[in-house]
Amino acid sequence: xxxxxxxxxxxxxxxxxxxxxxxxxxxxxxxxxxxxxxxxxxxxxxxxxxxxxxxxxxxxxxxxxxxxxxxxxxxxxxxxxxxxxxxxxxxxxxxxxxxxxxxxxxxxxxxxxxxxxxxxxxxxxxxxxxxxxxxxxxxxxxxxxxxxxxxxxxxxxx
Amino acid sequence: xxxxxxxxxxxxxxxxxxxxxxxxxxxxxxxxxxxxxxxxxxxxxxxxxxxxxxxxxxxxxxxxxxxxxxxxxxxxxxxxxxxxxxxxxxxxxxxxxxxxxxxxxxxxxxxxxxxxxxxxxxxxxxxxxxxxxxxxxxxxxxxxxxxxxxxxxxxxxxxxxxxxxxxxxxxxxxxxxxxxxxxxxxxxxxxxxxxxxxxxxxxxxxxxxxxxxxxxxxxxxxxxxxxxxxxxxxxxxxxxxxxxxxxxxxxxxxxxxxxxxxxxxxxxxxxxxxxxxxxxxxxxxxxxxxxxxxxxxxxxxxxxxxxxxxxxxxxxxxxxxxxxxxxxxxxxxxxxxxxxxxxxxxxxxxxxxxxxxxxxxxxxxxxxxxxxxxxxxxxxxxxxxxxxxxxxxxxxxxxxxxxxxxxxxx
Numbered sequence: 001x002x003x004x005x006x007x008x009x010x011x012x013x014x015x016x017x018x019x020x021x022x023x024x025x026x027x028x029x030x031x032x033x034x035x036x037x038x039x040x041x042x043x044x045x046x047x048x049x050x051x052x053x054x055x056x057x058x059x060x061x062x063x064x065x066x067x068x069x070x071x072x073x074x075x076x077x078x079x080x081x082x083x084x085x086x087x088x089x090x091x092x093x094x095x096x097x098x099x100x101x102x103x104x105x106x107x108x109x110x111x112x113x114x115x116x117x118x119x120x121x122x123x124x125x126x127x128x129x130x131x132x133x134x135x136x137x138x139x140x141x142x143x144x145x146x147x148x149x150x151x152x153x154x155x156x157x158x
Numbered sequence: 159x160x161x162x163x164x165x166x167x168x169x170x171x172x173x174x175x176x177x178x179x180x181x182x183x184x185x186x187x188x189x190x191x192x193x194x195x196x197x198x199x200x201x202x203x204x205x206x207x208x209x210x211x212x213x214x215x216x217x218x219x220x221x222x223x224x225x226x227x228x229x230x231x232x233x234x235x236x237x238x239x240x241x242x243x244x245x246x247x248x249x250x251x252x253x254x255x256x257x258x259x260x261x262x263x264x265x266x267x268x269x270x271x272x273x274x275x276x277x278x279x280x281x282x283x284x285x286x287x288x289x290x291x292x293x294x295x296x297x298x299x300x301x302x303x304x305x306x307x308x309x310x311x312x313x314x315x316x317x318x319x320x321x322x323x324x325x326x327x328x329x330x331x332x333x334x335x336x337x338x339x340x341x342x343x344x345x346x347x348x349x350x351x352x353x354x355x356x357x358x359x360x361x362x363x364x365x366x367x368x369x370x371x372x373x374x375x376x377x378x379x380x381x382x383x384x385x386x387x388x389x390x391x392x393x394x395x396x397x398x399x400x401x402x403x404x405x406x407x408x409x410x411x412x413x414x415x416x417x418x419x420x421x422x423x424x425x426x427x428x429x430x431x432x433x434x435x436x437x438x439x440x441x442x443x444x445x446x447x448x449x450x451x452x453x454x455x456x457x458x459x460x461x462x463x464x465x466x467x468x469x470x471x472x473x474x475x476x477x478x479x480x481x482x483x484x485x486x487x488x489x490x491x492x493x494x495x496x497x498x499x500x501x502x503x504x505x506x507x508x509x510x511x512x513x514x515x516x517x518x519x520x521x522x523x524x525x526x527x528x529x530x531x532x533x534x535x536x537x538x539x540x541x542x543x544x545x546x547x548x549x550x551x552x553x554x555x556x557x558x559x560x561x562x563x564x565x566x567x568x
Contacts, residue, residue: 006435009436010435010436011185011434012181012183012186013181013183013439013440013441014435014437014438014441014442015442016178016181017178017181017440017442018178018442020179021175021176021178024176025546030174030176030177030179031179032176032181034178035174037181037188038182038186038189041186042186042187042189042190043190044439045186045187045190046190048341088174089174089176090174090176091174093169093173093174093250094173094174097170097171097174098174112297114172116167116168116172117171117175119240144167147167152528
């Protein structure tokens with residue numbers, strides 16, 4: 001087994017649950033998200049030449065996973081203009097947060113999901129979305145401001 | 159956005175996270191192989207294409223969508239917590255499953271295995287189960303922003319956290335500890351498995367002596383104990399620093415014993431760094447969410463249970479009165495010139511929902527000082543004659559049907 005195989009297996013075992021949770025917000029369900037995760041890691045295993053080592057292995061797999069999730073047949077890389085719509089699978093226990101998140105523009109919303117569901121750092125989010133870390137910081141800052149305003153209007157933030 | 163707001167948002171997102179399904183790496187490998195084969199077949203047959211292929215694809219998509227929709231309909235939303243917590247879990251948190259499991263190994267001690275940024279020892283406890291669960295907690299030797307566990311509840315206390323190893327991973331853990339026992343056979347203590355275990359490490363007077371002291375930073379694990387199920391008995395080994403050699407019986411560790419101890423210490427303090435990926439069923443750290451809590455109330459001088467319950471708010475007392483309770487006697491309590499008897503602790507087993515009801519009823523009481531970042535505890539009555547106060551506190555039940563003490567040590 002090659003080094004990349006082993007790293008992919010390690011990544012999968014550590015993070016497949018997080019991938020599923022995040023991708024369920026794209027596919028609409030955890031079962032379909034699991035299928036996407038399985039397929040994404042399978043593609044990563046198969047197309048190892050596609051990983052050029054310029055970023056992190058996880059960032060590369062996330063981009064494959066998003067491409068699989070949105071059914072893109074492109075070049076093998078998730079492109080920033082393909083920002084998928086993300087939403088909570090079941091927001092019934094916190095409709096206020098769901099409503100506030102729904103008001104965010106798609107890319108801002110995706111950045112928030114990557115931050116809070118996938119637990120990615122600003123740098124990792126930048127890598128996944130193909131944007132600079134500073135742009136991620138600005139995007140999340142705007143999102144936080146917007147969310148803060150919406151949630152404090154409902155007096156539930158603090 | 160403040161850190162507090164950030165944490166709130168994190169918690170609210172966590173509460174809406176769907177429960178992931180089990181992973182299956184073999185399936186990934188199979189799919190990768192199938193993809194390679196499919197690519198070769200497609201290379202040969204792409205020229206065919208046409209309406210028939212489109213129809214097959216459309217039918218497959220329809221079947222997939224129907225299957226996913228049907229599966230999603232039956233999904234029960236559950237919440238796993240990625241961070242430890244203090245006291246009771248958030249409403250809706252999914253308990254660790256299965257509720258019961260056989261304990262195969264318990265470890266506790268000051269660890270010598272530390273991330274590089276730390277200078278002093280952390281206190282680590284780990285419970286390892288036959289189903290592969292490792293439940294652990296860790297308390298930094300001294301608090302500080304850099305000393306907490308990333309998944310921990312706070313900088314002083316990780317809370318109880320959970321990971322899972324595969325059967326092979328479990329075998330690796332057990333064999334490492336067995337190696338330690340082989341080298342320390344003369345110091346082993348045994349007791350029947352039907353005794354509550356883990357036992358009390360402080361009761362033993364038999365120890366393997368290791369360099370260093372119990373409380374000072376050094377390079378060796380200088381205080382601790384490990385217990386392992388061995389058929390119908392439990393085997394226990396203690397180790398202590400040389401500074402308290404006079405109060406214990408035992409032998410000084412040989413270099414081989416010390417080396418074995420360091421290996422086991424590293425394995426149980428930071429298994430994620432030691433065990434290979436194939437040893438993990440779930441390496442990601444999650445909070446251990448129990449199904450039941452022990453609600454305990456102690457008093458010195460002793461009072462009977464009905465006296466103690468009468469001190470509680472009525473709703474809390476009602477819930478606890480309806481439950482059976484165990485009684486354990488503690489150390490002898492002495493006031494000036496008179497022995498007042500032993501302290502006494504009563505504990506009742508409650509579901510998490512019942513525990514939450516009791517906690518809600520107690521919320522008007524003062525939290526017990528010293529427990530704030532360690533556990534959920536309230537002061538029921540102030541100390542009399544410089545004795546201990548009367549306290550009520552909540553302890554999670556572990557899968558082996560016991561609970562431990564989460565409050566301040568010593």
